[in-house]
Amino acid sequence: MPAAAPGPRPDPAELTAVAQDYLKAVWSALEWVADPQAKVSTGQLADRLGVGPSTVSEAVQKLSEQGLLAHEPYRGVGLTDLGLGYALVMVRRHRLLETWLVQHVGYAWDEVHDEAERLEHAVSDRLVERLDALLGHPVRDPHGDPIPAADGRVVRPDAVPLADLVAGESGVVARISDADPADLRALADLGVALDVRLTVTALLPRRDALTLTWAGEAADVPARLASRVWVTRG
The missing domain is CATH 1.10.10.10 (Winged helix-like DNA-binding domain superfamily/Winged helix DNA-binding domain)
Incomplete structure (x- = not known):
């Protein structure tokens, strides 16, 4: 930085x-x-x-x-x-x-x-x-x-890429890259936004995705979308 x-x-x-x-x-x-x-x-x-x-x-x-x-x-x-x-x-x-x-x-x-x-x-x-x-x-x-x-x-903020988390870890969304407006819209549609707490419940390497849970929701999120998200651990 x-x-x-x-x-x-x-x-x-x-x-x-x-x-x-x-x-x-x-x-x-x-x-x-x-x-x-x-x-x-x-x-x-x-x-x-x-x-x-x-x-x-x-x-x-x-x-x-x-x-x-x-x-x-x-x-x-x-x-x-x-x-x-x-x-x-x-x-x-x-x-x-x-x-x-x-x-x-x-x-x-x-x-x-x-x-x-x-x-x-x-x-x-x-x-x-x-x-x-x-x-x-x-x-x-x-x-x-x-x-x-x-x-x-x-x-x-002391944030790390969401992809750095392992299964079972949680983090609060601190930053979402604006590099691609389409990805911003996709994350908004999923309900992923600043200050939302995410938990990685599974890594799906064959599908190039992460299974996330937040606010009572769960979804497989493509790695490309997850790469836009930074979180503070905890």
């Missing part, structure tokens, strides 16, 4: 929208990775941003020259301290906007990502802080991802 660097808050208006997107994408790709030395590959960035590898390579080179990214050939891309500051501002904007869209505008949790992507480049810091106050200073977004504080501090 990338370490936060509290300090003076940079102004993302100093960067292009493309630069903002790249910095946020690098931070988000590494957020739930346990290894603090981990890097994101240019291929992973291309997938996240929906652009070609050559476009990513060119942008990474430019952002590295600006002191925002650290690119190690054959190892991947990370954020410099300067880039980290900008990334955290953009992540905070995005997740507060997602929370506002769900709580006050009536969006479903599988609809908010793209809308927040568009809005995050246009809002001012003043509006973001007004939204934060309106929402009661939330610490997580609708998917359970932590919202960085105004000073850049990030408190991530």
Whole structure:
């Protein structure tokens, strides 16, 4: 997980929208990775941003020259301290906007990502802080991802992938990845949501699934869906 660097808050208006997107994408790709030395590959960035590898390579080179990214050939891309500051501002904007869209505008949790992507480049810091106050200073977004504080501090729950649990173990849902809106809808249809306690009753390797029970319900959940869920044990 990338370490936060509290300090003076940079102004993302100093960067292009493309630069903002790249910095946020690098931070988000590494957020739930346990290894603090981990890097994101240019291929992973291309997938996240929906652009070609050559476009990513060119942008990474430019952002590295600006002191925002650290690119190690054959190892991947990370954020410099300067880039980290900008990334955290953009992540905070995005997740507060997602929370506002769900709580006050009536969006479903599988609809908010793209809308927040568009809005995050246009809002001012003043509006973001007004939204934060309106929402009661939330610490997580609708998917359970932590919202960085105004000073850049990030408190991530002590969560593990659901797939790490063995049969008989339970956990409370702390985060559900928003990487695939269809998977979010499928989990919502099953009733799997934040703060729901899940128990793994069986692992079904031949069917590539887990048998889960929660709130009086039981179902075989495909491993692909289970991979979107993170829980706190207990």
